[in-house]
Structures are given as structure tokens and as C-alpha cells.
Amino acid sequence: MPNIFTLTAPSIGYKKSISITILDEKNFTIAYVLPDGNFKGGYGIDWCEIKDAKIEKFQDVKPSEISHIFDETSNTFISDGITEDKREELIKALYATTKINEKGFVKETAVDAESETTEEKDKLEEVDYIPTWINLPEGETVKVEVKFLVKGEERKNGYITFKKNENFEITKGKDQDDNIRLEKLVNGKSHDKIYIKALTTFSTPQDIILVDDKGxxxxKIEMEANNIVELGVRIIPVVIASTNENAEKKKEAELKNAVLLRETALKATERDNKLNKGFAQAGIKCVIEPAKEPKLEYIVIDPSKARNKVDSAEEADELAGHYYEDRIIDIIATNNQKKPAVGEVSKIYKDVGMFDKEINSKLVERYKELFDASYKGAIVFVTDQYHVERTKEGLEERLGGVSSSSPLEYQGVLIFTTDKSDIGITHDGTYIHELGHMLGLAHPFADEDTNDNSGEIRKLKVAIQEYKDTIVLYKKKIEEKTTAIALYEKQIGEETEAKIDPDFLETLQDNIASAQDDIAFNEKIITNAEKDLNESLHELNVYASPFFKITKGKTTNYMDYDNTKTYFFRFQSKMLKREVSKYYA
Structure with a gap:
């Protein structure tokens, strides 16, 4: 029964009766889209599982596995005092969290007693909603399931369907798009075997909207812009110089080794097209370039030419221009490197704090010096050498590869040979992981290097503020010069009419020209400051994003360790595509 209220104001002759029907405010349904359990790559998908209005999992990770959060004051990741609400807040920041307007929570019917007119209004109640994110190339199909979260009365005779979007074809059995009926609005009810096919390529994100039988x-599904960007990839073997004294046989042995290394790498990267199935999640197609004809490109490292192998400083200086530093040779030519003592990291790490950056820089530098100075794609260096570290517990740890997470300077990654089947030159996940670093992605877990960048982050924040201040300052200067020009032009008009003092007229015109030059100069400063600002903001994002860390091995993320590598997060995919578009296209 509706409640009747009568409002009267005798002094102005006003009388109005209002009939209000209040429905159950807690009675609503939300539909979440989850991936099919047999995901094998080929497209990108990221999602949250919700239970009792709380995030139960994001992708396949429990919120409780967030072990560290970024502290803005110290510019470091900390592990103390992390609340459940803070974890949820940080997770929501990863996604395009939106509000769904739930019509029909409260329906108001207003009846004007004098005019006898009736007006019905739906009160809109907003509900937090985290859409599933999908990056689906044209022609590809994703298999999903839809799960219901019902608050209040369950409606077994209700249904949910999809609004038609011309960019997609959605099918379930024989039904398509808005003819699909996902029935029984029951809490926890799941409908599987739903297929979404991308029919077109679109350069701006699209939404697939789910509605109930009342409209x-x-x-919602957030469909990422599905245009494809290409990343050129060259596989370059790095071999240790043969000790054969016969020059022809020496060269033959080195070439044979290089050919074998390249074939091994190709088998790993092209097996089941796994490299591209991984990067397709970000809308990236890796194009592995064929070997150069008639001469294969490869790099030979000769340990006997290291600077620590010669007798004089003069010889060392001479060799420095043509060969790597002895510490770089030490790490590549592991046959010449002693195993580290228990409790130490390997010799090279002890000597060089930023080994991964240095060795890749040197290899890229050498490649460009020998073969192609203008190449802009990714260079995957592969070697039959392995690298061993010893942990504090005395355990040996093999490295599958090394690379740098700075996206602005480095093109190279180095893949080692190992005696483990899940990392190194024979494993596709290692290539995806190391190329992910090269394109700006950090590890999702906290380790001994996590807070090494705190000083850099602090510098970036200072620089960012300086760039912002510079932009404001020079925009103000432009405004002042623009005002001055208007004044000069007004004075010119007055002087022209009066036909007096031509010298003053010429001075005014010179002032305008000078002010215009100043404006052009200031605009150039602003342009450069904005460019530097964007780069610094991006670097900050690389160092700190996503502003939390997850316990090692608790994800199926490509950038994690000790795991089955399956997914990229939404934010990672966006960063990868941005890097390829901006620096490597």
C-alpha cells in the first residue's frame, strides 16, 4: 500500500497530496563477467571476483596477499599497518571502477490534488562496480561466464541480457546479443559458455552493457581499444670465442654455436605461438625478424681480451674501446667465474649494483656498433652460458635472464641457458618476462631491490613539481606579453590616426615583434617542460605502480617468480602497449 502525504500552505492557497510507494532498497542484482577456466592467452582479460560486496579476488589473487603498500611520505614500500579497506582501495585503483545507476530501488508517485496529475520518478541509487577488462583483437573470440550477485529478493523468473553493440557478436547457444536470456536471478548463479567475438578494430574503448528484463x-565489460601495435624483435646469439688457433676453424665453431643458439631461442618463442599469445593480451604483435643473409648477426666475447687479463694500463685503455669491461666478461663467460661463497651474491652483483642495465647497454652498444646503429626494436641476446647466484641459505639459484625496467634507454634483454625447465633460453615465459621489464614493468612482489629507487622517486617528484611550476610561470609570461601586444596595437592605432611621431610608431612595432618572439620562446619552454613532466610522471609510474606489492609466487602473472605464467594485469597491458607505441614502433 502506498503512503499518502498531504502538504498544505493556507496562506498561499497551496494544497498537494503525494503518494509514495517505497520498494525494498536492498533488492538489486549485479552481474559480473569472469573468464572461462581454460584460458590459454591470445587476448587480455582482467577481473575481480566479488562476494558480499567485497573483493574476494582480483584476477586470481586474494587481497590478503598484498604484502607491501607504497608510502608517499618515505617514497618506499612498507609492510606495516595495511588494512583491509586500504587493500580494497588500491585494488579498485587498478581498474576502471565506475558507478552503476540502479533504477527502481525507490519509486515515487506524486499526485497533485488540484490538477489531479500524476508524476512517477525513479530514484537513482549508485553502486560501486568494477567492470571486467578485455582486450580482444578483431576476429578473436573469448569464452566467459556471468555470475550474479543478488541483494534482497531473488527473482527466479527474471533474466539478464546484453545490449547490442555493433562491434561485437555475443552468443549463447543459438541466441545472440539482446535475445540471450540469462535466467534465474539467484545469488551465486553462474551462466557459462558465453562467447564474445570482436567484429571490428576500434581505436577507442567500448563498453558491453548487461541489463535486466526491466532494462x-x-x-559492464570494458573492451579495450583493440588496434594492434607491432614490436620488432631480433634474436642475437652471444657466443664465447673459440680457443681454436686456426682462424677458419675458430670462426666456423663460433658460427655453429650461434646458429644453434638462435634455433633454440626460435623453438621457445615460436612454439604454439606462445610469445604472441602472451603479448596479445596487451594488443602487441611481436614480429621476430629472420636471420640476416648471407651473414648471421652474432656477437663474440673473448675473455682473453678482458682488461684484467693484460699487463699494463696502456693496453687496458686500448682494449677498453673494443671489448667489454672485465666484469661484463666475467658474468657472460661463467667458465671463468668462481662460484660465490655462501651468503654472497655473485661476483658481478657485488661489483656492479646495476648489472642488468649495464650488461644490456653494453650488448646493445656493441650490436649497433657492429650491425645496425638505427635499429629501434627489441634485441633478445641469447647465450649458452649460465649465471649462478647463491642465496643466504646457501642454495644455488639460476637466473633465466636479465633486463632493465627503464623504458627510456634500453632495447636489450639477455637470456641465459639453465639446467631448469621453467626458466631460461628454452622457456617462452622467460622471454615474455624479460621483454616485459624492457617495456617498463617491475616485479609485482617485494624483494631486496624494491626500495632501491626511493631516492630516484623523490628526485622525480621534485622534478615533476618544478616542471609544473615552470609551465605555470611561462604561461603567465605569455599572458603578459599578449596583453602588451594588445596595448601596443591600440597605441599604433592612435598614433596612426594622429599621424605623429613615426619613430614612436616604429618602436611600438618592434615591441610587438619582440613580444611575439618571447611568446614563441616561452611556448617552446612549456612544450619541453610538458614533455619532461610526462616522462617523469611515467618513470614514477614505472618505479611505484601499482603502489602495492604481492607475495612472491602468489599470482599467475608473467612478471612474478616461482609461478605458472598466464596473465598480465590491465594496468600492465596498458603500459606495455604505450611503451611499444611510443619508443619501439
Whole structure:
């Protein structure tokens, strides 16, 4: 029964009766889209599982596995005092969290007693909603399931369907798009075997909207812009010089080794097209370039030419221009490197704090010096050498590869040979992981290097503020010069009419020209400051994003360790595509 209220104001002759029907405010349905359990790559998908209005999992990770959060004051990741609400807040920041307007929570019917007119209004209640994110190339199909979260009364005779979007074809059995009926709005009810096919290529994100039988929006899928960017990849073997004294046989042995290394790498990267199935999640197609004809490109490292192998400083200086530093040779030519003592990291790490950056820089530098100075794609260096570290517990740890997470300077990654099947030159996940670093992605877990960048982050924040201040300052100067020009032009008009003092007229015109030059100069400063600002903001994002760390091995993320590598997060995919578009296209 509706409640009747009568409002009267005798002094102005006003009388109005209002009938209000209040429905159950807690009665609503939300639909969440989850991936099919047999995901094998080929497209990108990221999602949250919700239970009792709380995030139960993001992708396949429990919120409780967030072990560290970024502290803005110290510019470091900390592990103390992390609340459940803070974890949820940080997770939501990863996604395009939106509000769904749930119509029909409260329906108001207003009846004007004098005019006897009736007006019905739906009160809109907003509900936090985290859409599933999908990056689906044209022609590809994703298999998903839809799960219901019902608050209040369950509606076994209700249904949910999809609004038609011309960019996609959605099917379930024989039904398509808005003819699909996902019935029984029951809490926890799941409908599987739903297929979404991308029919077109689109350069701006699209939404697939789910609605109930009353036309109320109850869910959303964020479909990422699915245009493809290409990343050129060259596989370059790095071999240790043969000790054969016969020059021809020496060269033959080195070439044979290089050919074998390249074939091994190709088998790993092209097996089941796994490299591209991984990067397709970000809308990236890796194009592995064929070997150069008639001469294969490869790099030979000769340990006997290291600077620590010669007798005089003069010889060392001479060799420095043509060969790597002895510490770089030490790490590549592990046959010449002693195993580290228990409790130490390997010799090279002890000597060089930023080994991964240095060795890749040197290899890229050498490649460009020998073969192609203008190449802009990714260079994957592969070697039959392995690298061993010893942990504090005395355990040996093999490295599968090394690379740098700075996206602005480095093109190279180095893949080692190992005696483990899940990392190194024979494992596709290692290539994806190391190329991910090269394109700006950090590890999702906290380790001994996590806070090494705190000083750099602090510098970046100072620089960012300086760039912002510079932009404001020079925009103000432009405004002042623009005002001055208007004044000069007004004075010119007055002087022209009066036909007096031509010298003053010429001075005014010179002032305008000078002010215009100043404006052009200031605009150039602003342009450069904005460019530097964007780069610094991006570097900050590389160092700190996503502003939390997850316990090692608790994800199926490509950038994790000790795991089955399957997914990239939404934010990682966006960063990868941005890097390829900006620096490597």
C-alpha cells in the first residue's frame, strides 16, 4: 500500500497530496563477467571476483596477499599497518571502477490534488562496480561466464541480457546479443559458455552493457581499444670465442654455436605461438625478424681480451674501446667465474649494483656498433652460458635472464641457458618476462631491490613539481606579453590616426615583434617542460605502480617468480602497449 502525504500552505492557497510507494532498497542484482577456466592467452582479460560486496579476488589473487603498500611520505614500500579497506582501495585503483545507476530501488508517485496529475520518478541509487577488462583483437573470440550477485529478493523468473553493440557478436547457444536470456536471478548463479567475438578494430574503448528484463543496467565489460601495435624483435646469439688457433676453424665453431643458439631461442618463442599469445593480451604483435643473409648477426666475447687479463694500463685503455669491461666478461663467460661463497651474491652483483642495465647497454652498444646503429626494436641476446647466484641459505639459484625496467634507454634483454625447465633460453615465459621489464614493468612482489629507487622517486617528484611550476610561470609570461601586444596595437592605432611621431610608431612595432618572439620562446619552454613532466610522471609510474606489492609466487602473472605464467594485469597491458607505441614502433 502506498503512503499518502498531504502538504498544505493556507496562506498561499497551496494544497498537494503525494503518494509514495517505497520498494525494498536492498533488492538489486549485479552481474559480473569472469573468464572461462581454460584460458590459454591470445587476448587480455582482467577481473575481480566479488562476494558480499567485497573483493574476494582480483584476477586470481586474494587481497590478503598484498604484502607491501607504497608510502608517499618515505617514497618506499612498507609492510606495516595495511588494512583491509586500504587493500580494497588500491585494488579498485587498478581498474576502471565506475558507478552503476540502479533504477527502481525507490519509486515515487506524486499526485497533485488540484490538477489531479500524476508524476512517477525513479530514484537513482549508485553502486560501486568494477567492470571486467578485455582486450580482444578483431576476429578473436573469448569464452566467459556471468555470475550474479543478488541483494534482497531473488527473482527466479527474471533474466539478464546484453545490449547490442555493433562491434561485437555475443552468443549463447543459438541466441545472440539482446535475445540471450540469462535466467534465474539467484545469488551465486553462474551462466557459462558465453562467447564474445570482436567484429571490428576500434581505436577507442567500448563498453558491453548487461541489463535486466526491466532494462536496468546491471553489469559492464570494458573492451579495450583493440588496434594492434607491432614490436620488432631480433634474436642475437652471444657466443664465447673459440680457443681454436686456426682462424677458419675458430670462426666456423663460433658460427655453429650461434646458429644453434638462435634455433633454440626460435623453438621457445615460436612454439604454439606462445610469445604472441602472451603479448596479445596487451594488443602487441611481436614480429621476430629472420636471420640476416648471407651473414648471421652474432656477437663474440673473448675473455682473453678482458682488461684484467693484460699487463699494463696502456693496453687496458686500448682494449677498453673494443671489448667489454672485465666484469661484463666475467658474468657472460661463467667458465671463468668462481662460484660465490655462501651468503654472497655473485661476483658481478657485488661489483656492479646495476648489472642488468649495464650488461644490456653494453650488448646493445656493441650490436649497433657492429650491425645496425638505427635499429629501434627489441634485441633478445641469447647465450649458452649460465649465471649462478647463491642465496643466504646457501642454495644455488639460476637466473633465466636479465633486463632493465627503464623504458627510456634500453632495447636489450639477455637470456641465459639453465639446467631448469621453467626458466631460461628454452622457456617462452622467460622471454615474455624479460621483454616485459624492457617495456617498463617491475616485479609485482617485494624483494631486496624494491626500495632501491626511493631516492630516484623523490628526485622525480621534485622534478615533476618544478616542471609544473615552470609551465605555470611561462604561461603567465605569455599572458603578459599578449596583453602588451594588445596595448601596443591600440597605441599604433592612435598614433596612426594622429599621424605623429613615426619613430614612436616604429618602436611600438618592434615591441610587438619582440613580444611575439618571447611568446614563441616561452611556448617552446612549456612544450619541453610538458614533455619532461610526462616522462617523469611515467618513470614514477614505472618505479611505484601499482603502489602495492604481492607475495612472491602468489599470482599467475608473467612478471612474478616461482609461478605458472598466464596473465598480465590491465594496468600492465596498458603500459606495455604505450611503451611499444611510443619508443619501439
Amino acid at each position: 536496468i543496467e546491471v553489469g
